[in-house]
Amino acid sequence: MSPLPILFTLLCLGQAPADSAKADVPTAEAPASEMSLKVMQERVETTRVSVAKEAGRTAKLVEKPVFRYSDELRRIEDAGIWLWTDRGRPAAAMKVEKYQAGRFPIPWLYCFTSLSSELVDAEWTTAKPFHAKQPGVKWQALSDDPAMTRAARLVQMRDIARRFSVELLRDATGTDRTQMRLLTRPLYRCDETPDVLDGAVFGFTGTGTNPDVLLLLDLPPKGGWRFGFAGMTAEGVSAKLGEKGVAEILHTAGRGNVFDNWCNFHPNK
Numbered sequence: 001m002s003p004l005p006i007l008f009t010l011l012c013l014g015q016a017p018a019d020s021a022k023a024d025v026p027t028a029e030a031p032a033s034e035m036s037l038k039v040m041q042e043r044v045e046t047t048r049v050s051v052a053k054e055a056g057r058t059a060k061l062v063e064k065p066v067f068r069y070s071d072e073l074r075r076i077e078d079a080g081i082w083l084w085t086d087r088g089r090p091a092a093a094m095k096v097e098k099y100q101a102g103r104f105p106i107p108w109l110y111c112f113t114s115l116s117s118e119l120v121d122a123e124w125t126t127a128k129p130f131h132a133k134q135p136g137v138k139w140q141a142l143s144d145d146p147a148m149t150r151a152a153r154l155v156q157m158r159d160i161a162r163r164f165s166v167e168l169l170r171d172a173t174g175t176d177r178t179q180m181r182l183l184t185r186p187l188y189r190c191d192e193t194p195d196v197l198d199g200a201v202f203g204f205t206g207t208g209t210n211p212d213v214l215l216l217l218d219l220p221p222k223g224g225w226r227f228g229f230a231g232m233t234a235e236g237v238s239a240k241l242g243e244k245g246v247a248e249i250l251h252t253a254g255r256g257n258v259f260d261n262w263c264n265f266h267p268n269k
Helices: 003-014 030-045 150-162
Strands: 048-051 067-071 076-086 089-099 108-114 120-123 164-169 177-179 198-207 210-219 226-231 236-241 244-249 262-265
Touching: 030 076, 030 089, 048 089, 067 210, 076 210, 089 120, 089 198, 089 210, 108 226, 150 164, 150 198, 150 210, 164 198, 164 210, 210 236, 226 236, 226 244
Parallel strands: none
Antiparallel strands: 048 120, 067 076, 076 089, 089 108, 108 262, 164 177, 164 236, 198 210, 210 226, 236 244
16 A cells, blocks of 8 residues: 555644634743743632622632733733632633733732622732722623524624624723724633523733733523623723624723722732
8 A cells, every 4th residue: 555645644633623712822932831820820829709708709710721811012921811700600800911021120910800790809918909899790681592502502602702893992082992803712611500501701802812801791591691891901991782882991091000890900029
């Protein structure tokens, strides 16, 4: 038998199809990336998040980052987003970003935001605690009838996400706007629990692959699809579903670091 067919078969088996789900993840040298991830993971694991604290509910950390990115424009060398869940739903998200040397006295920056319709608290060993004064997400109903199977619902959620358009407002007047891009895959998908049938978190970016805006889709056991937005940037945000405006997040750059449902800060080490 000619060796050519065998060689061709081996090459085909060894060449996996392009994974569009990873198309937005920036590449990095493996050893440096692994070391950076280890440091970020250690920082995240000291964070404690609770929802409706008077009820004694501690949010559960999703073990690994749901997304890794860099941001050349903002001089971010490496970063990740971690999520905490409460009864199956995303309850909070935190960015841990490492900046290039000389950008800040401490190269690390945290951005923490509530993703809950209840009040969230967060505690760190290297910073003051955060106590939300308002819910992080305000749910709005969608008219789409939920698909029957889990696989079909994932396709449906991707289609729904593509119907939204989001702009980043780079100044307080809203005159300097950047159209944001939907990342190709959901950052996180909910497991089915007694409290949530399905759901996902999608990211929109205005610089590189840095997800500054999160779109949450949620399917309760009773009722239809609903959505909500959360910002992870000090710049303003304007979102539309088709031609209808559905969300506005205020431009807060220069107005401090702690707000009603999110905060950003440099840890003290």
